[in-house]
Every structure is written in C-alpha cells, then in structure tokens.
Amino acid sequence: MDFLQSLGSGILSGLAYGLLGLGLVLIFRASEAFNFAVGEFLVIGGFLFYILYFGWHLPFLIALPIGLGAAAVFGAIVERLTIKPLMGRPALSMTIVTLGLSNILAGGLQATAGSNPYSFSLGLPDLTVEVGLLIYPSPQVWAGLLSIIFFCLILLFLYRTRWGLVIQATSESQPKALCFGINAQFVLLLVWAIATVCIGAAGIVIANLGALSYQTSLVGLRAIPVVLIGGLDSIPGALVGGLIVGVVEALTGAYVEPLGLIGFKEVVPYLVLLVTLFIRPYGLFGTVRIERV
Amino acid sequence: MKKNCCIAFMLVVTLLLFPATSLWAQSSKVIKIGAPIPLGGAGGAYVGIAWGYNDCQSYFAAKGGIRGYKVVYLVEDNRWDVTTEIAVINRQLTMEPKEELLLFCGNLITGTLKAMSEKINQEVRIPSIALSYSVEMFGSKGGPSKYPYYFSIGPDYSQQIALLLRYIKKDHKKDTPARLAVVYSPTEYGRDPLSDMKEDVARLGIKIVAEEEMAITASDVTSQIINIRKAQPDYIIWHGFLPGMLVAPVFLKTARQYLPKVPILGTHYQTTTPMIMAGDQAADGLIGVSTLVQWHETNNPFVRLVQEQAVKSNRQLPLGEKANYILGWNLGLLGAHAVDVTTASGDVSREGMKKALEKSTWDFEGMYEGRKFSYASHKVPMARIYKASFAQKQWNAITPWLNADEELK
Numbered sequence: 154m155d156f157l158q159s160l161g162s163g164i165l166s167g168l169a170y171g172l173l174g175l176g177l178v179l180i181f182r183a184s185e186a187f188n189f190a191v192g193e194f195l196v197i198g199g200f201l202f203y204i205l206y207f208g209w210h211l212p213f214l215i216a217l218p219i220g221l222g223a224a225a226v227f228g229a230i231v232e233r234l235t236i237k238p239l240m241g242r243p244a245l246s247m248t249i250v251t252l253g254l255s256n257i258l259a260g261g262l263q264a265t266a267g268s269n270p271y272s273f274s275l276g277l278p279d280l281t282v283e284v285g286l287l288i289y290p291s292p293q294v295w296a297g298l299l300s301i302i303f304f305c306l307i308l309l310f311l312y313r314t315r316w317g318l319v320i321q322a323t324s325e326s327q328p329k330a331l332c333f334g335i336n337a338q339f340v341l342l343l344v345w346a347i348a349t350v351c352i353g354a355a356g357i358v359i360a361n362l363g364a365l366s367y368q369t370s371l372v373g374l375r376a377i378p379v380v381l382i383g384g385l386d387s388i389p390g391a392l393v394g395g396l397i398v399g400v401v402e403a404l405t406g407a408y409v410e411p412l413g414l415i416g417f418k419e420v421v422p423y424l425v426l427l428v429t430l431f432i433r434p435y436g437l438f439g440t441v442r443i444e445r446v
Numbered sequence: 447m448k449k450n451c452c453i454a455f456m457l458v459v460t461l462l463l464f465p466a467t468s469l470w471a472q473s474s475k476v477i478k479i480g481a482p483i484p485l486g487g488a489g490g491a492y493v494g495i496a497w498g499y500n501d502c503q504s505y506f507a508a509k510g511g512i513r514g515y516k517v518v519y520l521v522e523d524n525r526w527d528v529t530t531e532i533a534v535i536n537r538q539l540t541m542e543p544k545e546e547l548l549l550f551c552g553n554l555i556t557g558t559l560k561a562m563s564e565k566i567n568q569e570v571r572i573p574s575i576a577l578s579y580s581v582e583m584f585g586s587k588g589g590p591s592k593y594p595y596y597f598s599i600g601p602d603y604s605q606q607i608a609l610l611l612r613y614i615k616k617d618h619k620k621d622t623p624a625r626l627a628v629v630y631s632p633t634e635y636g637r638d639p640l641s642d643m644k645e646d647v648a649r650l651g652i653k654i655v656a657e658e659e660m661a662i663t664a665s666d667v668t669s670q671i672i673n674i675r676k677a678q679p680d681y682i683i684w685h686g687f688l689p690g691m692l693v694a695p696v697f698l699k700t701a702r703q704y705l706p707k708v709p710i711l712g713t714h715y716q717t718t719t720p721m722i723m724a725g726d727q728a729a730d731g732l733i734g735v736s737t738l739v740q741w742h743e744t745n746n747p748f749v750r751l752v753q754e755q756a757v758k759s760n761r762q763l764p765l766g767e768k769a770n771y772i773l774g775w776n777l778g779l780l781g782a783h784a785v786d787v788t789t790a791s792g793d794v795s796r797e798g799m800k801k802a803l804e805k806s807t808w809d810f811e812g813m814y815e816g817r818k819f820s821y822a823s824h825k826v827p828m829a830r831i832y833k834a835s836f837a838q839k840q841w842n843a844i845t846p847w848l849n850a851d852e853e854l855k
Contacts, residue, residue, distance in 0.1 A: 155672065162668040260486075268491050268690050269766030270724035274699075281703070290703035293668070359665060363695035364724040371663045371692055406669030415632045415659040418669075 158287055159407040160400060165289065165297035167399020169358050172300040173372070174379035174391035175307060176351035181385045182324040183344035184236065186247035191352055192373025193258035198224040198353020199360045199369065200262075203271060213275065220357075221350045228349025232342050240338065262367040270366035275357075296358040303354045304392065307347065311388070320344055324386075378422035382429045384439025393437060398422045475511075477794070478518045479781045480538040481552040483774075487525025494767030495553075496521055498774020501755045506782055513789040517782060520547075528557035535562060539570055548788070548799050550574040551781040556634065559583050559596060567595045573800045575780050577773075579603050579714060579737075581638045590824045595800060598825045599776060600737030601850035604642035606713045606829060607683065608854050609735050611643070613831055613845070614681050614711070615650050627656035627679035627708075629670070629697065636686025639713075643683075655679050662691045671697075671704045682710045689720035689766075698725035698732070709733055714829075717841060720766040722834050730836035733844070737829050738776060739813050741768040742840050747812030748775075765839060780826075783808055814847040827851040 173195065180188050188194070202220030205211045211219070235254055239246045275295065282289040311317035323330040323340040331337050352373075356365075359372050379398050383390025405421045435441050483495045503519050506512060520538055524531035531553065538547060550566075554576030559566075560583070566574055575597040582588050585602040601609070618624040626647065630636035636659070647654055656677035658670040674682065682701065687694045694716075701710060710732050712721075717734025719741070725732070743749050752775045756763060763771055787802040788794055809818045814828050827850045832841035 158672055159669055162666065166666050263486070263491050267493075267764065267766065269720040269764075270689050270695060272723050272726040273695075274726045288704060290700065292699065292703075362665060363692065363699060364726070366690050366692075366724075368690050368692050372665050375665075402666065403669060406666075407672070410659075410669070411673065416661045419661050419663060 155407055156404075159403040161287070161289055162293060163400035163403030164396060165293045165399070166403065167396035168297045168300035168304075168392075169355055169395070170375050170379050170398050171392040171395025172303055172351055172358070173355040173376045174383060174395050175304060175388065176348040176355070177376050177380045178383075178386060178388055178391045179307075179344055179348040179351065181380070183320065183341055184247055185244035186236070186251065187385070188348070189248065189251040190231075190255035190258055191376050192370030193255055193262060194224075194228070194349055194352040195356035195359070195373050196262055196365070196367060196370045197227060197258065197356075198349065199273070199356035199365045200266060200271075201227070201353065202357050203273065203360075203365055206275075207272070213277070217357075221353055224349045224353035225346035229342050229346040231349075232345035236341065236345065237338060240341070259367065259370065262370075266367060268367065270364035270368075273360040273363070273365040275361045292361050296362060299358045300355070303351065307351060308388070310347070316343065320347075375422065378426040381426050381436055382422075384436030386440050387436065387438035390436055390438035397425060401425055475515045476518055476546050477512075477515050477549075477785050477789075478520055478542055478547045479785075480535060480542075480547060480550040481519045481521045481777070481781070482524035482531045482534040482550075482554065483521060483552050483777075484526040485523035487523070487527055487530070492767070492770045494763065494770025495774040495777070497759075497761055497763075497767075498752070498771040498776075499778045500774070501759045501761070501771075502775050502778025502782065504759065505751075505755050512782060512785045515785060515789055515794075517785050519551075519778065519781065521552075524553050524555070524558075526553065526555065528555055528561060531555055531558045532561055539572070545795070548572070548794070548796050549781060549784050551777050551784070553577050556580040556583060556638075559593075563593055563596075567593050570796075571595055571800075572796045573597060573784065573803060575599060575777070575784070577777070579606065580635075581642060582634075584825055585639070586642060590804075593824075596824060597803060597821065599780060600714065600826050601829050602825065603639035603685065603713055604646075605825075605827075605850040605854055606735045606737075607639050607643045607685065608646050609829055609831065609848060609850060610683060610711045610713075610733075611646055611650055611652060612853070613733070614652060617709075618680060620680070624652045625655045625678060625680045626652050627658070627674045627677055627682045628654055629658050629660060629674070629682060629684040631662050631686035631691075631693070632659040633662065633686055639685065660687075660693050660697060662687065662693050664693045665696055667693060667697050667700050668704075671700045674701075675704050679705075679708055682708055683712070684710060684716060685713045687712075688715050689718060689724045694721065695724040695726070695728070698728040702728035711735075714738075717832055717834075718769050719840065720769070722836060722839055722841070723766055725834075725836075727836050729834050732834040733831065734834070734841065735829050735831050736841065737826065738769065738772055740832070740841050740843075741772060742838075743843070746815070748810060751775075751811055779811060783810075817847055817849065819849060820851075823851050825851075 201223040205220050206216035235250050236247055277295050279291045280294040281291045319335055323337050327337050379394040383394025401421050402418050406418045409417050484492050522534045524534055556578045573595050579602050581602045581604045584598045585604045614624050656674045660667050712734040714737050717736040722729040739746050784803055787806045788799040791802045803821050807818045807820045819828050828847050830843055830847050831845040833844050834841050
C-alpha cells in the first residue's frame, strides 16, 4: 500500500517537474543555452498569476491565460534584453548571462515581493482520490492534471501549428532556417516566451502545493536533474526525467529516509543523474553528438 | 634649538588638551548599541525589524535620550548569514570606542553566538541580547554560567516545547497517554530541543509515536505524513521551520489533508502571522507558543505604544511585517531598558550593563499584562500560547502570559 501511495505521489509531482523541464528543453533546443534563472522564472510566473487571481479576483479561467500571457511577455523581454545581443556568440555566453540574470531577478523579487510567503490555494473543485488507505489530495491531483494539460497544449502548438513547425526547423539548424527565409531572431523570442509559459505554469501548480514566496525558486533546481536525465534536447525526455525524479524522490522518502538517511530524498535525483550520465552521457533521450575537437 | 622648542611646545599643548578632549567626550554621553539585523540576503529581507528598531530610536530621541544619554543604534544588515554577522560585529567592536559601544542587541544568529562565544564572553566581555532561543546557548546545556554575556529575548526552545507539552497534558481527555508525533527540520535549529523534550515527555507520561525530519527545501512531504498517519498520533509538534521556508506550507497543507483532526503545535517561529499566510486554510487552528505580543492586541499598552509610533512615522506595514515591526520594537526597547538600568546604576560600562541587566525586573512597557519578569536567567522568560484563526488572519491567545522560569520549576 505504501508503495502505491508513494508511487502515485511521485508520479503526480513528477508531472509538474516534467513541465518545468520542458521549459528548459525548449530553450536549449533553440539556442543551446541552459537557463539557470529557471527558479526565478517559476516564481515570476506564479506572481503574475497571483496578482490577477488573488489580487484582482479574476476568475481562474481568465486569470490563467492572462497570467501566462504576461509571463510570455516577460520571457520575450528578457530574451530581447539579454539573449538577443549575444546571438552568434558561443552558447556558453548565453548560459552565463542566465546565471547573472538569476541573481538580479532573485534580488528584484525579494525587494518587490518581500520575504514573507503568499497564500496560494487555487480553490479548484475537490479531486481528492481516496481508496482505502490510499489518499491523493486534491492539490496533488490538480498538479498532475494541469501539468498534463499544459504539456499537451505545448506539444499541440509545436507539432500541429505552422509556428511550431518554424520553431522545430530553427531548433534543428539555425543557418538552414535562415536560408529558408525564417526570421530566426523572432523564433528565438517566441521560444523564450513559450518556455516562460511552461515554467510559469509549473510555478502555479507547484505553489498550489504550498505557498508562493521568493524561496519557491528553489524548486527550479529540480529541473537540472530532470533535463539532464531525460536529455537536454528531448521533449519526451523532459517528461520521463520529471517522472523519474518525482518517483525516485517519493520512494526514497518512504523507504530510505526512515532508515536514518534523512535528507537523502533531496540528493537522490542527483545520484540517479550521475548514474545516467555514466551510461548515457547525453541523457536517456538526448541526441548523441559527435563533435570534432 | 628652535626645533626642540617647537617639539616641547607641541608636547605641552597635547598634554594640556588631552584631558580636555577626554572630558568633552564624556560630556557628550553617548551609548552605542550594535544591532545586526536581516535586511537582505538569501535568508530574507525583514524590513519590519529595521523599521521597528528605527522608530524605537526616534521615540527615545524625541524624549531627549535616556537619563541624559544619547542612545545610538548601529543598525546594519547581517544578511541572515553567520559570516556576515561576525564581520559586522568584529568591525563594530574594532571601530567603536569601548566606553561607548556597551551592548549588542540584534539578530545574533545561534551560529554567530557559537562562533563568537569565546571572544564575546572571555575577551571583549560585552553583553549581547540575541534573537536566538537556542537550548545549547540559553538552555540546560548553556546559560549564564557558561555564556555570562549572552542574553535572549525569550524562553529557550526546550522551555517553549515544555509549555506546549503541559498544554497537551491538560488538553488530552482520553484515558490512554497522549500519543505525540514530532516533526522537525534536519538543522541545528530543528534538532536543538529534542533531547530535552524526550526527557520531559517521559516525565509527563506522553508517548512519542513518530519522529520525522523534513528538509527545509522539500516540496513534497507525503511520505513523512503517511508515516505519521500510520502512528495515529493525538498531537503533532513541529519545530525548526520559518514561514518563508518552502516546506512549511507544504507540510501544513499535506498534514491537513491526511490528518485533518490532529492538532498541530509549534514553537515561536511557527507562531507568526506569515505562517498563517503561508498555510492558508490549513493554518486554521494551529496552536503555538509565542514570546511576543500580537499586533491586534490593542488593549496591551506595549502594542498601543508601537502602533502610535507607527502612525507617527507613517509606516505602511504589510500584514506579514507587523510581527517583525513588533520584534524590532522589542529589541529596541530591550536595548533602551539596558541603557536605563545601567545609567541608573551609575556604572556605565559593559560590565556595569551586564550586572544591571541581571538585577533588573521589568514589565516591558506593560507587554505582559502587568506581570514583571527578572532577567536573572538571561532570558525574558515570558511566553503565551496562541491559536491561529485563518478567517481573522491572526493568532488569538488561549492562555494568559506564562513565566517559563516559574511554570517549569
């Protein structure tokens, strides 16, 4: 029974991690840069929604798209100000810029939102699943459900729309896309906007499990093992990586931590990452690259 | 010859002027209080503390100082970080004249107290009032005999938990012993009162049926809560968490889902308005011991004084910062009280301040419903048990003020 309980909880959390990972994968595919400011993006997405839903009391179905739209605009602005000027430079430069960005955003968040947490209960219909001793509380079920919905919407956009096709083409080869007359600069802006939507949506479902504060950005660190296990450029890899991290964390909490290894739950995703990288250096679904040096 | 005359003249002038400058310095009558407090950094920016401290200073400045002494609070950001705080303390100790800097009264994180214990208690010997409730520093393992210059603003965590255990003992109506689950953070702060608590529990006939640690960065604590549920506790005590920590609201919400009827009791930092904000509806009915008066208790003379000054200073305090503002005042007034009793004693020195504090009895501007306390144990021994109301977004008192030193004899 414990196993099923932990497995279910792990899968529900893992779906949210997967959504978070998807945001990073999209950016990496388009620019080969790793966004270290993922935690701050997550909190900013959460706060933009918070203002509309809890501050202005807009209905959930209106606040959600507007909030995520605002997050997209934020992502686009960040791209224009920090990433675009570095186009043509090595991807490492962009990655380093995101490190600095992370610090600036963290300080800005603390200065504007303060250090105290904000209540964050979406008040969605109760979907608690209770079968015998098994309980999956409503916020956890909603986290899983909303993550699946967002994941599907992003996939639909990427694989069933013209703009999605353009993004895929640019992600595959920027020079070739330029030859075909695709505005690669605009595509990069679009990718950052969509990635910020993914991360912001993950922020909303994760904040609903607890509260929203600038420290919620710590959850962003979970995205690192997620995408490295799944493969930095793999969309299905983000989902699988998220599920692996969620399940491994939950099972470790249930079976390993009671043996006295307290806090091991926080470490175990990185151990899994290490093992994965030994076996498959590009992650489970990552593209194997052969580079001449 | 001319040169020698010049040097001799300058020497004479210097010797004549030295006592005069020294007298001038005395007549300026300044007492400085070092106040490292968190204004930024990863641990959080709690500006309410600084505002409270600042307004308390303005209050005494408007009164013309204390017994003719100008009191200067050296407020500085410690970034809630031990290394930074140590640097702040060391710099203030180096730069400020020994006869002026008589006290530290601020955050003084437990880690800082440990690192600086030899310097403060044996070398510079300066009284230091800390926000720490550490058992190791102020409880059975520490105290004035081990750390003679350390003072705290409230009962240590063992005492706070002991008060909660006595509340449980009184509240438990079943014939069987109360079953208790204990949840804490895997930090020095979280583990600090555990051994004392286990001894106390045995004495009171309460049974600990589950003990769980929760990492402060955990975003899912289902496994821990399930373990607690299996143990079927009557009460849960949680300790070692701050409202801003990721895990605090996650714990409250998950616990309420799996164990909706089990009362959850916490120590001081779990008993704050931001914790109600963090936990949302799951915080309703939480019980906690607090060493500070609450903002809404306007029949309390201390709260009235604080609120009047907040209006005068035009402070727009968000809900979460009101408790911090009170905390700032609490520190400011303790510092002012220390100056008051020291100047009254006539021995205006670090040693004089320590002795005066130890001898003092005080009602803290009426904070404790007229009850006075003695600072002999180096702790303000007063605490009160509160219950959270989510609807009112406040903690309501369910006991009168308790003197832990007397209650737990």
